[in-house]
Structure formats: C-alpha cells, structure tokens
Amino acid sequence: MPAINVNPTRMELTRLKGRLKTAQRGHKLLKDKRDELMKQFLDVVRENRALRKKVEEGLMRAHGSFTVASALMSSEMLEQSLLYPKQSVELDMTFKNIMSVNVPEYRFKTRSDDGGEIYPYGFAATSGELDDAVDALAGVFQDMLRLAQIEKTSQLLAEEIEKTRRRVNALEYVKIPQMEESIKYISMKLDENERASTIRLMKVKDMLLKQAIEEQRAADARAVEAFGGHLEDPESI
C-alpha cells in the first residue's frame, strides 16, 4: 500500500480524477502502440533471421574462394589487384517512420552498371578463384545492404518496444492504482468530514433545545411562584 500524502480537499480530488482519466487514456494508447510495434517487429525480426543466414552463407562462400585465391597468388599480388577499385558505391539514406520510430532505408548507387566493372584488375596475372571471390561478394552485397537496413530497424524497434512496455507497465501497475487509492482516500475522508459535521450540528441543536427547555421551565416556575402557587402542584392556585 503506497503512502498517502495528499490533501483531502475537494480541489485535490478533482485534480486527481482528471489525472487518472489522462493516465487511463495514455495507458490505452501506449498499449495499442506496443501491440502494433510488436507486430511490426516480429515481421522484421523474422526477415532479419532469414537474411542473416543467407548473408553469412554467401560470405563464407566468398571467403572460401578468397582463401584459395590467396593461396594461389602472392599476398602482394593479391593486394595490388584489389588496391584500386574501379567500382564505387554511394549510399542514399532516407528515413521511414514506423509508429514514430525513425528507421533508415538504404539505397545504393554504383558508379557504373556494368557487371564486368567489378573486377579492378587484368585477368592475365590473377587467378580465377579471385574472380569467383569478387563475384560472390558482389552477389551477396545486395543482401548485405538489405540486412543492414533490416537489422538496424529491428534494433531500433526493440529499443522502442522496451521503452513503451516499461511505460505501459508503470502506468498499469503503479501510477493508476496509486491514483485510485488516493481518490478513494480523499473521498472517504471527505465523507467522514461530512458525517462529522452533521453529527456536530445535531449535537448543537440538542444542546440548544435543552437550554431552551430549561429556560422555559425556569420562567414557568417564576410565574407560578409569583401567583403564590407551588411548582409541584400548579393546580392548587
């Protein structure tokens, strides 16, 4: 039970009721947001898994060819072949808004569209395995970029979901019960005060009535005495 330190006044009660209403509406909205985010997230994460598997396999194949190439060629030669790339990639990044989470979208432009342009070396001095390796890398690159987009999206969504979930839980299990408790406390206190003042009024009324009766009796007694009678036997006058 939370410690209650609110002023039991009508103004505080009105204020709390307003806050409770806002909290409940916020809770409902956040819950909806969490559910929708979760739905999006699960789609993204499923794709993320599949894509990652694909990329990892593709890269391992490329690495395999590369290892063979580096075994067949001297490392100086290998490095020399790849030192000056013909191709260059430019990345265009835009943002997409998923439930108020900004996620990146990547689009890449290559300098030339010619597929043959990816080999930055002459074929005479290099081994065929190097071609395979570069080819495999080029093939997997599209997926790698997509993976980057998907994985970043899923990371950002995960963060947002965590935040939203915490907010929903804080509202549901802490804030709203606390406010309800306070409202209950205040209304009980106010009712109690009201009863107390009713009782006080009744008491005062009783006291006044008693006093009035006593005064009346005293006045009667004086009147009876003035006529020479006896208070105990007013009929004897």
Next chain:
Amino acid sequence: MSNWKIAVLGDRESVLGFKALGLSVFPAETAEEAKTVLHRLAKEDYAVVYLTEQYAAQMEAEVARYKDELTPAVILIPGKAGSLGIGMANVTKSVERAVGADIL
C-alpha cells in the same frame, strides 16, 4: 542527407575483397585499433559499418554503444575464420529485449 558511405572493418584478409566492390575498407590489426577506427567512422558520415565477428567479440561495449543510434548501423559479418554466431545471437537478444523472452 545523401552520399553516405559504407565501411568494412576487420582483419586484412577478411575485408580485402570488399575493396573491389568500391566500399571503404579499414583493415585493423588488433581489436584496440578496430575500436578507435569504429569511433572515428561513427563521427564521419558512414551509414553502415560492417564489422567482422572476430573483432566484435572483443569490443562488445563499443558495438552496443551504437545500437540505439540511427547512424552508423554496425552490422556483424563473419570473418574469414568463419561465423561465431554472434550476429545471430544479437538478433535473438533483440527479440528478448523487446518481448521479454525468445519466442522465435
């Protein structure tokens, strides 16, 4: 907001091939070097940094730091020695973070 760049960070033999594709390649000899390079890349306009798992295993804190940032996206790729499964584990971890349990 355009003309972002893509970096590949890792040991020399794992990343050399990406040079042919026209990506910016940053060979690092040690994990320490990779850390400084990563921080430098994050300050410049690199939108995506591909990092080999072999180094990522030794610099978890650095990778985690950029997890919630919009740029750069640090994406783990297997190095030439093979996949360590860290990339896949990270996917599972993000599911756990969001849902509270691994439900896939």
